[in-house]
Amino acid sequence: AQKVTQAQTEISVVEKEDVTLDCVYETRDTTYYLFWYKQPPSGELVFLIRRNSFDEQNEISGRYSWNFQKSTSSFNFTITASQVVDSAVYFCALSEGTGRRALTFGSGTRLQVQP
Amino acid sequence: EAGVTQFPSHSVIEKGQTVTLRCDPISGHDNLYWYRRVMGKEIKFLLHFVKESKQDESGMPNNRFLAERTGGTYSTLKVQPAELEDSGVYFCASSQGLGVGYNEQFFGPGTRLTVL
Numbered sequence: 001a002q003k004v005t006q007a008q009t010e011i012s013v014v015e016k017e018d019v020t021l022d023c024v025y026e027t028r029d030t031t032y033y034l035f036w037y038k039q040p041p042s043g044e045l046v047f048l049i050r051r052n053s054f055d056e057q058n059e060i061s062g063r064y065s066w067n068f069q070k071s072t073s074s075f076n077f078t079i080t081a082s083q084v085v086d087s088a089v090y091f092c093a094l095s096e097g098t099g100r101r102a103l104t105f106g107s108g109t110r111l112q113v114q115p
Numbered sequence: 116e117a118g119v120t121q122f123p124s125h126s127v128i129e130k131g132q133t134v135t136l137r138c139d140p141i142s143g144h145d146n147l148y149w150y151r152r153v154m155g156k157e158i159k160f161l162l163h164f165v166k167e168s169k170q171d172e173s174g175m176p177n178n179r180f181l182a183e184r185t186g187g188t189y190s191t192l193k194v195q196p197a198e199l200e201d202s203g204v205y206f207c208a209s210s211q212g213l214g215v216g217y218n219e220q221f222f223g224p225g226t227r228l229t230v231l
Binding site: 037102104108 | 204
């Protein structure tokens with residue numbers, strides 16, 4: 001069965017620090033998708049990124065970057081020069097198969113960025 | 116284009132009462148999913164509709180939960196009778212029914228349920 005582990009329950013940093021959120025996943029499928037979502041205090045889930053299992057290329061989007069390593073079953077998320085607006089709960093998720101199955105979420109990491 | 120909407124945004128009920136949550140997916144989306152986040156834990160899958168049929172209901176916790184999707188449009192999730200442990204945020208998501216490639220799930224804002 002699939003599983004997503006986010007070992008960091010809560011992280012607190014000071015503005016402008018870099019922070020990495022860890023995500024480790026388990027799956028028996030060779031085809032799967034990985035995601036990161038952000039849940040700000042307002043409560044909605046904001047999609048950040050999707051990666052498929054055949055694309056290990058790292059991605060950078062502004063201050064956000066993602067490191068996907070199949071060898072360690074990890075999909076880590078780094079925020080560079082963190083800002084107060086980055087404060088939120090961040091969820092890593094996995095969807096097995098070719099794209100219509102439900103998402104399996106990790107327990108989330110609460111990030112607090114202090115001014 | 117309107118996104119996924121959920122009603123109500125917040126519901127406070129007493130233990131033993133009944134509550135019905137509603138989700139309106141994006142128009143034309145065949146797939147509809149219910150998830151919930153309880154007590155600050157992970158977001159857990161409840162069930163998946165394809166049009167009006169239940170494709171996967173393996174995540175439904177017990178028979179106090181009843182989900183319907185009449186006519187393949189909006190969906191309701193009824194909790195009867197509600198228990199304290201049902202408190203949490205219930206999310207709905209929808210995606211298209213395209214045959215090839217990943218079908219992006221778009222999430223609604225969630226319904227926060229508080230059972231006293």
